[in-house]
Amino acid sequence: MTDETDGRGSARRRGRDAGPGALRPVRPAVEPSVVAERSEEARAPEPRVRGFRRWRRQRPFAGGVLVALGGVEMFFSGQLDIGHLHVQLGIEGLQATIIPIALLLLGILAVLMPAHHVFYGILALVVAIYSLIGVNLGGFIVGMLLAGTGAVLVVAWMGPRTSAADSPEADSVAEEGVS
Numbered sequence: 001m002t003d004e005t006d007g008r009g010s011a012r013r014r015g016r017d018a019g020p021g022a023l024r025p026v027r028p029a030v031e032p033s034v035v036a037e038r039s040e041e042a043r044a045p046e047p048r049v050r051g052f053r054r055w056r057r058q059r060p061f062a063g064g065v066l067v068a069l070g071g072v073e074m075f076f077s078g079q080l081d082i083g084h085l086h087v088q089l090g091i092e093g094l095q096a097t098i099i100p101i102a103l104l105l106l107g108i109l110a111v112l113m114p115a116h117h118v119f120y121g122i123l124a125l126v127v128a129i130y131s132l133i134g135v136n137l138g139g140f141i142v143g144m145l146l147a148g149t150g151a152v153l154v155v156a157w158m159g160p161r162t163s164a165a166d167s168p169e170a171d172s173v174a175e176e177g178v179s
Helices: 011-015 032-043 047-057 061-078 090-112 114-134 136-140 142-156 168-178
Strands: none
Touching: 061 090, 061 114, 061 136, 061 142, 090 114, 090 142, 114 136, 114 142, 136 142
């Protein structure tokens, strides 16, 4: 470079008269990152809803809820009174209480501790099938089907999906790009 130039270009380019036909670089009035933030804020739901969605997607939520609902349904079907007849004697009465409580607990644990989802799912499936014998035909079959379907969903859960927007690497890259 010569003395007439600086780091950005030649002296001739700097002194050129920008007439009406001259092309000038177009610069946006607002930074692109600000525009992207504004459009995301317009689309994004409330932070609490977004936080619950992220939490729910990181666990076998649907399966755990179905297992718990199956347990609740079995509990209420085992506690039915038909007229004035309500008989629960011995081990049968205990099973009508323990099995639904176990299913409710397994459903809650599957949601709260997703690392052990296979264990909780298999255990819930075994208890749901045993409820066919122990609790009024598995809560008149409805509770057993709910708990069995939920247990299969818990076992089959593949873990949280990692998208480019949700991964920690994308967050760190985005922060580096902003600085």
